[in-house]
Amino acid sequence: MNHQLKNLLTPLIITIIILILLEIISTVILPIVGLKYYILPFNILVILFLGFKVRTPFLAFLILILQYFHSFFTIEGWESGTIVGIFVCILIAYLKEFIHFSSKLATMLVTQIFQTCWFLLSSSLIYLRASDLEYISIKFWRFLPESILISILSPFIFSLLEKIWDTSEKGMLGGES
Amino acid sequence: MRNYQQEGQRVKLILNIIVLGVALFSFSRRPDTYNKSSAFEVFMIDSITPLQHGVTVVNNQLSSFFEHYVKNVSASKENLMLGKRVSDLENRLFLTEEIRKENIRLKNLLEFGVEQNTRKILAQIVAWDSSSDYRVLRINKGVENGVRLQSTVVTSQGLVGYVFRLTKHYSDVLTVLDANNKIDGVVERIRVHGLLEGDSEAKIKMKYVTRTEPIILNDLVMTAGLGNIYPKGIRVGRVTRIERESYGITQSIELKPEVNFRTLEEVIVLAEPVNAQKKKEWSALDNSEEAQK
Numbered sequence: 360m361n362h363q364l365k366n367l368l369t370p371l372i373i374t375i376i377i378l379i380l381l382e383i384i385s386t387v388i389l390p391i392v393g394l395k396y397y398i399l400p401f402n403i404l405v406i407l408f409l410g411f412k413v414r415t416p417f418l419a420f421l422i423l424i425l426q427y428f429h430s431f432f433t434i435e436g437w438e439s440g441t442i443v444g445i446f447v448c449i450l451i452a453y454l455k456e457f458i459h460f461s462s463k464l465a466t467m468l469v470t471q472i473f474q475t476c477w478f479l480l481s482s483s484l485i486y487l488r489a490s491d492l493e494y495i496s497i498k499f500w501r502f503l504p505e506s507i508l509i510s511i512l513s514p515f516i517f518s519l520l521e522k523i524w525d526t527s528e529k530g531m532l533g534g535e536s
Numbered sequence: 537m538r539n540y541q542q543e544g545q546r547v548k549l550i551l552n553i554i555v556l557g558v559a560l561f562s563f564s565r566r567p568d569t570y571n572k573s574s575a576f577e578v579f580m581i582d583s584i585t586p587l588q589h590g591v592t593v594v595n596n597q598l599s600s601f602f603e604h605y606v607k608n609v610s611a612s613k614e615n616l617m618l619g620k621r622v623s624d625l626e627n628r629l630f631l632t633e634e635i636r637k638e639n640i641r642l643k644n645l646l647e648f649g650v651e652q653n654t655r656k657i658l659a660q661i662v663a664w665d666s667s668s669d670y671r672v673l674r675i676n677k678g679v680e681n682g683v684r685l686q687s688t689v690v691t692s693q694g695l696v697g698y699v700f701r702l703t704k705h706y707s708d709v710l711t712v713l714d715a716n717n718k719i720d721g722v723v724e725r726i727r728v729h730g731l732l733e734g735d736s737e738a739k740i741k742m743k744y745v746t747r748t749e750p751i752i753l754n755d756l757v758m759t760a761g762l763g764n765i766y767p768k769g770i771r772v773g774r775v776t777r778i779e780r781e782s783y784g785i786t787q788s789i790e791l792k793p794e795v796n797f798r799t800l801e802e803v804i805v806l807a808e809p810v811n812a813q814k815k816k817e818w819s820a821l822d823n824s825e826e827a828q829k
Binding site: 379382383385387388393395396397398400401402415416418419420422423428429430431432433434435436437438439441442445449484485491494498501505 | 554556581588595663670672700708710715735738
């Protein structure tokens with residue numbers, strides 16, 4: 360477990376730069392090619408990576424910073440993503456013994472499962488605020504293609520982030536790095 | 537070693553609680569109708585958005601190249617057709633100008649109200665929102681160009697939305713397709729009011745219209761001017777679906793927006809000058825709400 364914040368600073372800055380580039384792709388390049396109604400949530404993918412691979416007590420703080428940078432690209436704000444991200448990472452910490460990344464397919468499957476958890480939690484937050492089930496059902500039909508695409512991309516982006524965070528252990532996750 | 541682990545777990549728990557507490561507090565205090573950015577957020581958005589703008593400019597120039605040089609085969613025929621259309625529009629403009637002057641004269645006679653001196657700012661779309669839950673677009677005009685928070689954004693076809701977040705050089709526009717954008721609309725033909733609400737796809741819902749109102753397909757719906765954000769009479773959309781049950785109080789109506797959001801590239805921001813009287817009214821309302829709490 361990494362207890363020193365200064366050790367996390369360099370990979371965090373590089374991750375923020377990658378997140379900004381991915382956000383530019385999803386907000387400018389994808390709408391140009393016609394994808395205006397399905398936007399890829401790369402922030403979720405990066406936060407899931409941190410939950411899966413980075414063992415540090417400052418995880419909540421890292422999620423907050425990444426969500427804060429994500430909020431420059433959306434009016435959603437940093438709050439809801441931070442709340443959901445922390446809960447999903449707590450869930451990952453409890454289930455880490457059962458999570459395996461033995462193949463690309465396994466990585467995609469695990470990412471899809473935790474994206475579904477993210478969707479359920481964020482929908483609960485929306486329901487608490489707006490009490491609108493119809494909106495959540497519309498959100499679900501958008502979530503399906505978006506999350507599948509994110510899951511397909513996950514092995515490639517995870518391998519890039521593994522190099523940055525130096526967490527390239529094979530097989531089961533949850534071991535101390 | 538175990539103590540070290542326990543210490544880490546304790547720090548993690550405390551940090552989780554603090555960050556969750558701050559996020560929940562901020563989430564509950566977040567206003568729905570606008571977003572006032574901090575100085576740091578303004579600085580960051582102004583620093584990052586030129587990258588988005590750059591990509592859009594490159595794309596536009598590439599498209600422009602293909603439009604002007606590669607697909608230029610039938611340009612002369614189109615030019616002739618456009619020439620005819622311009623002369624036709626000039627005639628119509630002359631008539632409209634006459635009607636406008638007549639309207640001013642009649643308004644003055646009736647002392648109907650003070651005409652707002654609205655500035656029109658042309659802006660280009662540089663990006664879309666990075667969450668598909670929101671139908672927001674980012675434009676390349678901000679405070680320095682005269683745009684204000686909650687300024688109305690339109691095109692020649694109709695209403696686009698209003699300015700939700702503002703920085704020095706850029707603004708985020710909450711479009712009529714967004715479920716958080718609620719507009720008081722009026723059906724042009726029969727002057728029936730209803731609440732317009734985006735449903736995140738390419739359509740708008742019209743709510744709270746009583747079942748007995750004789751709304752028909754293709755009816756034009758415009759802004760009613762209530763709510764202090766949108767001026768009266770801007771076209772929003774046309775009725776494409778009506779569902780009336782044999783029971784219940786209201787009918788379910790769907791509209792197709794007049795603006796084609798799929799091909800939207802430029803918009804016009806209607807920037808009203810600061811109205812001291814209006815500001816006073818708003819602050820009085822805010823104060824009375826706080827006093828009630």
